[in-house]
Amino acid sequence: MRIALGIEYDGSAFAGWQAQHDARGVQAAVEAAVAFVADHPVEVTAAGRTDAGVHAAIQVIHFDTEVTRTPRSWVLGANANLPKQVTVLWAKEVPDSFHARYGAMARSYRYFILNRAVRPALGANNITWVREPLDHERMHLAAQQLVGEHDFSSFRAAECQSRSPVRRLARISVRRRGELIAIEVTANAFLHHMVRNIAGTLIAVGCGDRPVEWVGEVLAARDRKVGGITAPPNGLYLAGIHYDPALGLPSEAGEIFGLACPVRPDQV
Template sequence: MTKKVVLVVEYNGSAYKGWQAQKFGVPSVQENLEKALAVIANHPVKVICAGRTDSGVHASAQVVHFETNVERSERAWTLGVNTYLPVDISVVAARHVSENFHARFSALSRRYRYVIYQSELRPAILAKGVTWTYKKLDAEVMKEAAKVFVGTHDFSSFRAIGCQANTPIRTILHFDVQQLGQYIVLDVRANAFLHHMIRNFAGVLMSIGAGEKTVSWSKEVLDAKDRCKGGITAPSDGLYFVDAQYPDIFNIPVCKLGPHFLPYVEEPSYDLSS
């Protein structure tokens, strides 16, 4: 009898050309995870994730599911699988779920955090885990500028030229900007995202935070519906997939919001099931 298992996976994406398995010799998170799962399952495994991440992008709580016809404990799907994974990928939770669960199509929302590190000198520790800027950024100004992104909009100005999505319309459910010591964190939840969307948000907001552009520029870029008007695409180093929300009926494991080096901040809960 076929069973469905959900995993929550953490990874440092610096060494990988993104989540998705590609041609032979191109390192991906998916390929490494599927190989490790196949050892424990003793059969080939295909995994499906909540949201594919690009080259160099990280995750603290990527949600995936797969099907298997073998009996294994949840401990086997975590500790056992981790034995066969490289040190920069780790399964942090596992649970057996109903057959109608789908990591991608059952998701109500996805959430990312973009972490900017401000310092006159570049960091060595976390060099590929944060986006470094020597410029002094005003987080409150960035927060004000980000308010225009909340809601349902045409985000053509923030999609990559090669984006293959059928429509540029997306709904931003939550967009916060917080200063946590030397970090500025962009925290964004949406129903779905376009290719490079958050990195393009970051490029616009960093220019505004540095005083190079006014607060009103974020709305001007949004209204233009033209990627050429949107400024730079910020680096992938500071981007983390941190959460996917599902209906409570599926009982998907919930992990502490990452990335884990950030101070814990109490936050409101979001009920998107209605």
């Protein structure tokens, strides 16, 4: 049978999602914990890989097993064997045809910025600090130029291995609550560093270094060298993996820092 799990993790403790021989990956910790419950080796497949320092408010994985456990047993058993930075949120039996990565219709990320003059002492590994005042309304307006299907070469990392730079960005918003700014993005898929490069470009607009129209110019250039900096990883959260609603998977994060961004299936 095939089991899907929803997982959240603090990426600051890991060198990314993928299991690695010479570094600590989230995948290895999850596989070890699930294998303990299953009483046999387990290989999990994730909806998407996150880089070092990037967090997941919801990551969806699947694995195959012949043993029978209740959803509660998968959750409690795995959590009892996971490091404190990783938590299994739910477990559900899914059809054998389900695939955590290829079955996803869209994915959502949220990028959080603490916008104040002094650096944070609390949660510094879980948010990006920008000291210069940011105009979130300018950032939101500039971001709308990215909506639609485009060649996002200007926002992909040089080491990106994707065959095509074309992605369909369904929605993007920039909101502020007090000193907290949230950039929220939903697309059919993402290129390597795409959200962090979008965030860095929007920050340049928000602090007044670049005009609103510049984001459209960067997109049209299809050249990473003309874009903004790659924003740090600590503000980035994988926040939603959107599947066919018929599966009944609770695959979207709730609030992060008190901000929620529900996305209906008809929006993706």
